[in-house]
Amino acid sequence: EVQLVESGGGLIQPGGSLRLSCAASGFIFDSHWMHWVRQAPGEGLVWVSSISPDGTTPVYADSVKGRFTISRDNARNTLYLQMNSLRAEDTAVYFCAREVCGGGDCKLFDSWGQGGLVTVSS
Amino acid sequence: DIVMTQTPLSSPVTLGQPASIACRSSQSLVHNDGNIYLSWLQQRPGQPPRLLIYKNSKRFSGVPDRFSGSGAGTDFTLKISRVEAEDVGVYYCMQATHFPYTFGQGTKLEIK
Numbered sequence: 072e073v074q075l076v077e078s079g080g081g082l083i084q085p086g087g088s089l090r091l092s093c094a095a096s097g098f099i100f101d102s103h104w105m106h107w108v109r110q111a112p113g114e115g116l117v118w119v120s121s122i123s124p125d126g127t128t129p130v131y132a133d134s135v136k137g138r139f140t141i142s143r144d145n146a147r148n149t150l151y152l153q154m155n156s157l158r159a160e161d162t163a164v165y166f167c168a169r170e171v172c173g174g175g176d177c178k179l180f181d182s183w184g185q186g187g188l189v190t191v192s193s
Numbered sequence: 194d195i196v197m198t199q200t201p202l203s204s205p206v207t208l209g210q211p212a213s214i215a216c217r218s219s220q221s222l223v224h225n226d227g228n229i230y231l232s233w234l235q236q237r238p239g240q241p242p243r244l245l246i247y248k249n250s251k252r253f254s255g256v257p258d259r260f261s262g263s264g265a266g267t268d269f270t271l272k273i274s275r276v277e278a279e280d281v282g283v284y285y286c287m288q289a290t291h292f293p294y295t296f297g298q299g300t301k302l303e304i305k
Contacts, residue, residue, distance in 0.1 A: 106294075108242075116234075116242060116285055118294040132293050166241055170289075176248060178230040178289040183241035 073097040073182045075167050080187030087157050091187055093150040093167030101125070101145035104170040106180065107152050109163035119165070120152065135161075157191045164188050195220050197286055199297035205305045212273040214300045216286035221267060222249075223290070230289040233262055233271045236299075237282040245284075246271065278304060 079091045093105070107119040120141040121130045129141045140153040150167050164186040171179040196219040206212045214233075222229045233246040244253045246262035249269065259274040273280060281304060286297040 115283075115299045116236075116287070116296045118296065121292070121294075130292050168242075176251065177228070178232070179244060179247045179253065180232065180234070180242075180287070180289070181244050181253065183243070185241055 073169065075169065075182055075184035077165065077167055077184045077187035080165065080189045082190045082192065083157055084193050085158060085191055087191075088153070088155045089157065089189060091152040091154065091165055091167075091189070093152075093184055095148045095150065095167075095169070098169070100143075100148040104172070105143060105150045106168045106170060107141060107150075108166045108168055108183075109161075110166070110186070111160075111163045114163075117163075121170075122150070154189070157189075159191050162189060162191045194293055195222070195288055195291055195295050197288060197295050197297040199284075199286060199300050201300060202298060203301045203303070205303050206273075206276045207305045208278060209275050212276050212280075212302060214271045214284055214286075214302075216264075216269045216271070216297050218267045218269070218288055220291075222269075222288050223266075228290075229264075231262075231264065231269050232287045232289065233260075234285045234287060235280075235282050236285065240282075242285065273302075276302070276304070 074096045076094045106121045122141045126143045138156045142151045166186045167184045168180045169182040171181045198217045200215045229249040231249045234242040236242045250262045261272050283299040
């Protein structure tokens with residue numbers, strides 16, 4: 072069974088840093104693009120960042136570029152999101168998601184974690 | 194960036210009746226490989242999103258066949274043939290053809 076479990080969220084002051092982790096199990100982690108998607112309280116879904124299976128190709132939303140860093144440790148089956156210079160508007164539940172590509176079908180965000188809450192407030 | 198616009202934003206539906214949600218993209222979603230990477234996701238209260246439809250019209254494994262997706266160019270539709278109580282939630286369209294990936298604002302489906 073595919074499982075994605077986020078951890079590392081919490082309350083942080085503006086300007087602070089936090090690292091989210093997403094522990095993956097039940098599948099071959101280094102075969103998949105992985106993504107972070109966030110959802111501010113009461114709001115919709117917003118794509119944040121993606122990373123290629125080998126970790127060499129990160130992609131970022133403009134709103135987090137230069138402040139957030141996505142990475143992965145394929146030996147530990149773990150996805151990370153290092154968040155620096157946090158702002159109030161970064162307050163959200165952060166979901167990690169797996170992308171499936173196979174059998175002629177790609178870009179299926181088929182599995183999602185339960186999400187980790189990050190609250191940026193003084 | 195591609196803007197995804199959903200209508201309606203709220204949809205009260207009677208149990209057993211059909212429902213339809215539209216999603217319009219500001220640019221074509223046809224990828225260089227010829228595919229349309231338009232997905233529909235459902236988010237029930239307090240839950241993470243769940244994939245319903247991918248590549249415009251393909252139903253994901255385990256999704257009831259009352260859900261269907263269609264569309265072309267920049268106009269797409271999610272249809273539920275007969276709404277059931279478990280379908281309550283917010284529905285999002287999402288494009289993964291071009292970075293940055295973008296979502297519609299969400300459509301809240303509720304029972305009348």
